Amino acid sequence: MLKGLTRAGIGAVGSIEDFVRAAAAHEFEAITAGGKELEDWITEKGADSVNAFLSEQGISIASIGLSVQWRTTEEEFTAGLARVAKDAEAAAAVGCTTCTTYVLPSTDDKAAHFMAIATRRLRICAQILAPYGIRFGLEFVGPHHLRTRWANPFVWGLQETIDWIDAIDERNVGLLFDSYHWYTNELGIDDILRLDPSQIVLVHINDAPDVPVSEAIDNERLYPGEGVIDLAGFLRALKQIGYKGTVAQEILVPKPSEESSETLLLRSQEGFRKVYSAAGL
Amino acid sequence: MLKGLTRAGIGAVGSIEDFVRAAAAHEFEAITAGGKELEDWITEKGADSVNAFLSEQGISIASIGLSVQWRTTEEEFTAGLARVAKDAEAAAAVGCTTCTTYVLPSTDDKAAHFMAIATRRLRICAQILAPYGIRFGLEFVGPHHLRTRWANPFVWGLQETIDWIDAIDERNVGLLFDSYHWYTNELGIDDILRLDPSQIVLVHINDAPDVPVSEAIDNERLYPGEGVIDLAGFLRALKQIGYKGTVAQEILVPKPSEESSETLLLRSQEGFRKVYSAAGL
């Protein structure tokens, strides 16, 4: 399981090349990136040079984010689809095989109708990604406060999301499995052990403050090992089922940290050391 | 557009052979039936004999109802699937190319989750029907009282149902289009004219009492021509877009009529004459 970083939680780390270097310098093996960012990088440096650099740094591109807006109008959705194809093309050129999006647990739209529309839209995204060898991960979002943030409940649970993936019914769709949402859904080790590794596209690792589960706020996350989530058990269970992909931290906070990027990277490095070690990895 | 009958609204008409004879004797050209009923009939008489009888009477089997329970547990659902295959096999043996189900406009389940589950289940039904050359029609149900009958709103509109059919994404799925639900959704002629005939699998024709639209009760239907729905416009629009299938009445009422089957058949015959004639058909 590769130690990975997103840009959330490490301050203003600079260009993607700087990000890669910073990740490599702190024992990370993978980062996430934007599809357009990758395309621009490849355009500037050439794919061969980018791949040589990544290889030299020992960093892989774990995932890109889905760039198209699938939650609003049909016009916005279709207007962003050609971009998804370009993102996928860039990702494939640097060996990235994963794209992800998150699912808000409530909606102002009529829930059943929005589910029908979103099922079609996410299927289309999966279909556009597939020929590039890219899998598509859906992240269920557990924090309780978001379940009532908009008028109607949507989906936030693991089983609901698996059922939705079955409804989408494309072979390259799976889960983005985040420890924060595993925790806020009050799921256990057994829930992980019931999964097949082929169902998991990417893993996020984050920790939660010592407040009642129902009061854990989505953007008040802690670095791995600094909070109350059983991350050792989480990682051990993922290892046990055979998950071999990236485990990336994504520390969402209410406002940018005032600490330096270097300090935050060291804190991330230390967090991973701690939880990987506790998990016996 | 073939004049058709369901068993709803014509009293206790007897065996399926009696039903066929009664339909033929009152200027109807098609009836709906049960898949098991067809299988039993074929088992008893042989498919050739059944087809000869239907041909002699000038009656076609317009549709069968979906027999599997897709609204409750997974166990109930899978337990009924082999029966769907047998129903389809029997239907195909007598030239029937349509199967339908209705969609209740509210649900006690969480709406988004139920939509995801139902999308998968109805897709499976469509997939089982397809190799037998059978199309699958979903009937949206418009009456207002049913929209709040259960805890959470589901879908009841035309566009919602089309969006759902897109989410199901099988080539043999379309609409069961009922004038009562067209009316209670306050749709107009233009809404029909925007459809392609290939989207419509079956048409139901029923009339509504002279009460405010929002107070029209699902099982207080009138015979065609006896109520306030613009059935002439409805039929004309269907004809105009090129619909060539069956138009079947389905008179749902609170309790069985006390009139004789013969009286009700004559009333149905008269109703069809009236509205077809008003539509210039």
Added chain:
Amino acid sequence: MLKGLTRAGIGAVGSIEDFVRAAAAHEFEAITAGGKELEDWITEKGADSVNAFLSEQGISIASIGLSVQWRTTEEEFTAGLARVAKDAEAAAAVGCTTCTTYVLPSTDDKAAHFMAIATRRLRICAQILAPYGIRFGLEFVGPHHLRTRWANPFVWGLQETIDWIDAIDERNVGLLFDSYHWYTNELGIDDILRLDPSQIVLVHINDAPDVPVSEAIDNERLYPGEGVIDLAGFLRALKQIGYKGTVAQEILVPKPSEESSETLLLRSQEGFRKVYSAAGL
């Protein structure tokens, strides 16, 4: 059924605007175009202006050609997919709802393996086109000489192509139905009457010289009404089943005609008049 033109058979007609004007001036109602050509036009003039011009000229864009290479390597295929999305976006912006490709009747690849690969690739194309509201038409190619042009027979018949469309299994895939291939497959009126109009995405109309059917060469086509194909019967049957799309000529010849574009346009106009009139249209 709209009278349509491709650029094949009308000489060097100029820019797409010139092509539109020329088509309009000769009683045509639709043309086919390239996706990139449409994109460039929209980029230059704006979609509103392009649509106003088309509307003013009474010309619709009937179809674009599939730009991606799906017959060779996986690399070439994926390299062209983002372009398909851009083509589709441009097409949709000018109201074009159709994209087409042709199928060569023999191949140097192992036939079964190529069929498996091509099934996946054409499905991907259909999936990319679908969210833009664009249907995808496959043109079977009948001339006998092409059936043995490469090492292994592939598909050239109507039923084979329908079976392939069933294998692709996307809701927006249908036939590009060309009179030349209907003729060289020795199909009849009945074969058309068995089709549902929803199966036909686009129609090509061309005539054949008075040689034995097995000797009709793919690029030795005649203008409608100048040859031996029963085009009146062809059009009548299409009308009878309810086809309402475009009927476009595509006169493939061994080398560019020496006649002026104006002469060829008049010849096309006259050809359409003749066969539409013979068909009672």
Added chain:
Amino acid sequence: MLKGLTRAGIGAVGSIEDFVRAAAAHEFEAITAGGKELEDWITEKGADSVNAFLSEQGISIASIGLSVQWRTTEEEFTAGLARVAKDAEAAAAVGCTTCTTYVLPSTDDKAAHFMAIATRRLRICAQILAPYGIRFGLEFVGPHHLRTRWANPFVWGLQETIDWIDAIDERNVGLLFDSYHWYTNELGIDDILRLDPSQIVLVHINDAPDVPVSEAIDNERLYPGEGVIDLAGFLRALKQIGYKGTVAQEILVPKPSEESSETLLLRSQEGFRKVYSAAGL
């Protein structure tokens, strides 16, 4: 990886209960069965009793064979589909999650057309199996003599079969991976290591006589460890990628062995001991 038996290679072992007992008595952990056979057994004894017996014997039902004829006419195919649903229902009732079929490497049909038809038919089978939680495995068949046994080459290789599975495009379809076909395709360890375990539905293990690969006959198989195939490498590679399913022998021979069932079972037991041990399992 569970040690498994099919009935091929163990003589007339008797009823399914006898088969289970015999397998258990010789260190096997799984057997394959017929869907109808399972249904009859369940009908006679009840699912609870059958499951208790299997559990007591330590035997699982690894797989059923696909019972429908998908290689001939559409009539034969559709006539067998309801049976597939019943087979799947019976299989699911005893915890069996796999169904398999084999692919002959040549055909008297036109190869491309048959591929299109077979793609649709096998997809339908996969769709019928899916709601019962059953995966569907396709077995590519390598022996050279079968590649020219019928008029036209079809598919026999690993990559071809993976490409076909992509064309079928259902989430529950994968490979039945047989060491005999791995060997006769002259594949290596690396070809196994490139697979994801989720691509493999079932494994067959058989050995080949010491003749040139191109002369290995499909039904002249040897027991594991008695021939020249590197079965230790085969098993080690499967273990390495994380395959956890059943490895079943299927000794096809020209005519029934004259040895007793007990002798053949002991030979099978010894063969598995030998190759599992050589693989370090």
